[in-house]
Amino acid sequence: MTIPDSAADAIRHNPAQNDPMVTFERVTKRFGNDEKSFVALDNVDLVVGRGEITGIIGRSGAGKSTLIRLVNGLEKVTSGRVVVDGTDVGGLGETGLRSLRREIGMIFQHFNLLSSRTAFDNVALPLEIAGLDRAAIKAKVGPLLELVGLADRASHYPSELSGGQKQRVGIARALATSPKLLLSDEATSALDPETTQSILALLKRINAELGLTILLITHEMEVVKTIASHVAVMDVGRIVEQGRTFDIFTAPKHETTRIMLAATSGTTLPEWLKTDLRQTPSAGDRILVRLTFLGATAFQPLTARLVTEIGGDVNILAGAIEEIAGEPFGTLVVAYPATPDTIARANRFYAETGLSTEVLGYVA
Numbered sequence: 001m002t003i004p005d006s007a008a009d010a011i012r013h014n015p016a017q018n019d020p021m022v023t024f025e026r027v028t029k030r031f032g033n034d035e036k037s038f039v040a041l042d043n044v045d046l047v048v049g050r051g052e053i054t055g056i057i058g059r060s061g062a063g064k065s066t067l068i069r070l071v072n073g074l075e076k077v078t079s080g081r082v083v084v085d086g087t088d089v090g091g092l093g094e095t096g097l098r099s100l101r102r103e104i105g106m107i108f109q110h111f112n113l114l115s116s117r118t119a120f121d122n123v124a125l126p127l128e129i130a131g132l133d134r135a136a137i138k139a140k141v142g143p144l145l146e147l148v149g150l151a152d153r154a155s156h157y158p159s160e161l162s163g164g165q166k167q168r169v170g171i172a173r174a175l176a177t178s179p180k181l182l183l184s185d186e187a188t189s190a191l192d193p194e195t196t197q198s199i200l201a202l203l204k205r206i207n208a209e210l211g212l213t214i215l216l217i218t219h220e221m222e223v224v225k226t227i228a229s230h231v232a233v234m235d236v237g238r239i240v241e242q243g244r245t246f247d248i249f250t251a252p253k254h255e256t257t258r259i260m261l262a263a264t265s266g267t268t269l270p271e272w273l274k275t276d277l278r279q280t281p282s283a284g285d286r287i288l289v290r291l292t293f294l295g296a297t298a299f300q301p302l303t304a305r306l307v308t309e310i311g312g313d314v315n316i317l318a319g320a321i322e323e324i325a326g327e328p329f330g331t332l333v334v335a336y337p338a339t340p341d342t343i344a345r346a347n348r349f350y351a352e353t354g355l356s357t358e359v360l361g362y363v364a
């Protein structure tokens with residue numbers, strides 16, 4: 001298997017991905033004929049590490065669904081290769097594709113359950129198709145419903161289940177053929193925040209307990225932040241950034257990532273402040289600084305020490321401590337007098353404590 005340089009770089013920088021489950025190698029997908037064609041994916045390189053949860057995030061139309069549909073052969077690449085566990089998907093015939101799809105589970109935004117079948121029979125469906133007898137099916141479906149917390153709902157029809165319960169059935173059905181890869185297409189987008197969290201917790205548990213590789217697409221930053229160890233950010237058919245979720249979310253380099261993060265971050269500046277912000281100080285101005293707390297520093301009482309260090313005249317304008325892919329991350333926007341003495345004292349404090357800082361501007 002040849003891995004292109006950019007994907008190889010990603011692997012070198014990320015030993016956890018030394019053993020990829022999926023690689024996209026210079027993948028381009030064009031829809032339509034030559035005169036009226038549309039490039040949905042443009043030269044995409046991506047590595048999905050075995051046993052990891054990888055999130056693909058992007059706005060509507062970015063190409064996420066197309067990307068995921070290439071993995072189970074529902075779409076074909078125009079150029080490049082998609083390799084799943086060593087097999088080039090583009091090289092498979094109908095029989096090969098059928099056996100590949102048995103090894104890939106999929107869950108959907110609208111669950112795609114059969115309304116005329118009970119929860120049990122929905123989960124049983126892929127096993128019936130695989131030709132298992134009733135006893136073997138029963139032996140598999142029971143524990144799966146147990147795993148997703150629905151043992152007492154086996155005989156309920158989809159119309160008798162809540163959205164979260166329907167998605168649990170969808171997850172059990174996806175796991176029925178013991179896949180090595182689970183594809184999740186906006187699986188929590190139709191659910192309320194609380195139910196979303198419970199479904200994400202279930203996916204995280206399945207990943208940890210079964211070692212199942214999960215590739216999920218979403219437009220929700222919150223989803224990636226909660227469960228994905230790795231993330232790729234897509235914009236109009238290209239991957240603009242990829243890497244460890246913590247690294248990408250704490251130091252976003254691409255404008256698309258910054259914009260998507262700003263919408264969810266607790267440190268967005270109020271509009272009135274943004275309007276008044278200027279890049280060069282005038283006499284009597286206050287300086288606005290964004291402090292970033294990573295790892296252990298997120299829990300230290302550094303704000304109190306900053307106040308002691310530069311005197312009481314410090315305002316806190318915005319701030320949040322969040323968890324990104326299981327690691328704490330805090331940001332705080334503070335303002336204090338932009339006098340040489342105060343700035344020097346604050347800078348000394350930042351250097352001593354290793355706090356990372358960004359000057360946002362000055363206000364009167």
Ligand SMILES: Nc1ncnc2c1ncn2[C@@H]1O[C@H](COP(=O)(O)OP(=O)(O)OP(=O)(O)O)[C@@H](O)[C@H]1O
Pocket residue numbers: 031032038039040058059060061062063064065066067219
């Ligand atoms: N079969 C098709 N024929 C023509 N164009 C298509 C086809 N499928 C997708 N596209 C186009 O490719 C682009 C990417 O679509 P895709 O569905 O992959 O994006 P997405 O990021 O999943 O968006 P959404 O979140 O809205 O589903 C879109 O502009 C879409 O219109």
